[in-house]
Every structure is written in C-alpha cells, then in structure tokens.
Amino acid sequence: MADNEDRDIQSELAEKLNEIIERFQAGGDHGPIEDRNEWDQVVRSRGPEDGALLQELTNFFDLSKFLEGRNQPLGERIVSALEQVHKLPVPERIARLREINQELMKRVADVGEDTQFRN
Numbered sequence: 694m695a696d697n698e699d700r701d702i703q704s705e706l707a708e709k710l711n712e713i714i715e716r717f718q719a720g721g722d723h724g725p726i727e728d729r730n731e732w733d734q735v736v737r738s739r740g741p742e743d744g745a746l747l748q749e750l751t752n753f754f755d756l757s758k759f760l761e762g763r764n765q766p767l768g769e770r771i772v773s774a775l776e777q778v779h780k781l782p783v784p785e786r787i788a789r790l791r792e793i794n795q796e797l798m799k800r801v802a803d804v805g806e807d808t809q810f811r812n
C-alpha cells in the first residue's frame with residue numbers, strides 16, 4: 694500500500710513540476726518575450742520606478758548587444774560599474790544605468806553614420 698502512495702505522490706509531484714516548467718517555456722506566462730512590442734507593453738505596465746528600471750536595463754541590453762556585434766567590449770570600467778548597480782536603491786540604480794547607457798551611446802556615435810541603431 695505504501696508503494697502505491699509513494700507512486701501517487703511522485704506522480705503528483707512530477708505533474709506539478711511539469712506545470713511549473715511549462716510556465717517558463719515560450720508561450721507560458723513567465724516565458725521569454727520575443728516580440729519587442731509585447732516587451733514594451735510589459736515595461737509600460739509596471740509602476741513608474743520599476744518601468745524606468747526595466748527601460749534602462751532594456752537600453753543597456755540593446756547597446757551592449759549592438760557593441761558586441763561590432764566586436765567592441767564593454768570595458769573594465771563599465772563592467773565594474775555594473776557589478777555595483779544591484780547594491781544601490783532602485784532610484785540610484787536607474788540613475789547609474791542611465792550614466793552607463795550614456796557612456797555606451799558615445800561609443801555607438803563613434804561607430805559612424807552607417808549604423809542600423811540610429812532612428
């Protein structure tokens with residue numbers, strides 16, 4: 694009898710774990726967002742502080758990905774600054790990320806007029 698109960702518990706646990714895993718897969722409510730417009734809606738749906746933080750993080754990701762595509766490293770100073778960002782209160786995080794993004798934008802501007810990053 695105990696073996697059946699153990700199997701039932703294991704089956705139930707396996708089922709719950711599968712449900713959780715599915716939530717983090719593409720299409721799940723916690724899955725990756727591949728559509729930029731959908732992501733922008735998520736950012737706007739957050740409160741002002743969280744939305745601003747998400748926006749700066751998004752900007753950083755875009756800038757770093759662009760520079761990576763140009764084989765330009767972030768540099769030690771940027772990496773060191775990023776390592777400290779999580780220790781700051783949210784308003785200071787936002788400000789620090791803006792500073793970092795502005796520094797990265799200077800590098801993007803130096804790449805030239807032929808970039809696809811400009812609007």
